[in-house]
Ligand SMILES: Nc1ncnc2c1ncn2[C@@H]1O[C@H](COP(=O)(O)OP(=O)(O)O)[C@@H](O)[C@H]1O
């Protein structure tokens with residue numbers, strides 16, 4: 149069974165176009181089972197501003213106090229997940245929303261409690277739960293909230309990292325990051341494919357910054373774990389027509405040249 153994990157960023161959730169959904173249909177026609185992980189950073193920031201809380205990020209990760217975590221879950225699970233499930237349903241897909249903390253779906257450990265608070269990195273994914281759903285032709289739509297591996301306390305997970313971890317755990321062939329730009333841009337031009345070493349240089353020299361950093365770093369770790377392809381694409385246009393892809397392909401291994 150060919151599986152593909154699609155991460156939908158909060159930057160694009162309100163702007164997904166019919167062409168985007170047509171590309172999803174093409175993926176299904178090509179035999180892919182779809183699994184979604186969603187973000188929702190902008191929705192969280194909006195809600196936090198109502199409570200007069202200023203967002204604080206370190207290397208693209210939100211510093212998350214116990215109170216912030218409540219808002220993060222309220223927004224991601226109660227609002228953003230619902231929004232994506234609804235859009236998929238309206239476009240003819242059988243989607244089912246899941247909080248990452250349901251059924252031990254995402255299990256995590258603290259990254260650095262002192263500096264980041266309740267933010268985790270995923271150490272285990274309940275891939276059986278995902279398999280059950282996709283075998284029934286359902287599309288899981290996963291909210292990036294995890295449970296702590298020992299205490300069961302909830303932890304906030306960056307959605308890019310969550311998507312890459314899910315992709316590795318379920319043995320997905322590909323992971324696609326859907327965002328509000330066409331892919332990695334260098335001097336405003338789209339880069340069609342880029343190797344790991346070059347990505348590292350782009351981060352160092354500031355060409356890749358902000359929200360693009362967790363995407364490329366999680367892409368590189370997913371490639372190291374055996375995923376065959378990672379792409380960054382726009383949700384504003386078609387990204388797959390049954391044959392060709394549009395966006396940036398991140399290449400992890402030298403043999404990828406011969407594909
Ligand atoms: N080299 C780059 N090419 C394209 N976008 C970049 C680059 N470096 C940083 N970015 C920023 O990354 C953003 C996408 O990340 P983010 O806003 O976190 O989106 P999402 O919510 O989809 O995860 C782009 O809108 C852009 O501002």
Ligand SMILES: CC(=O)N[C@@H](CCC(=O)OP(=O)(O)O)C(=O)O
Pocket residue numbers: 156157158159186187188189190192208209210220267268292304305306307308359
């Ligand atoms: C730890 C951490 O940073 N979690 C993210 C989860 C949502 C997310 O990643 O949303 P985007 O994909 O839209 O950026 C946050 O709180 O914003």
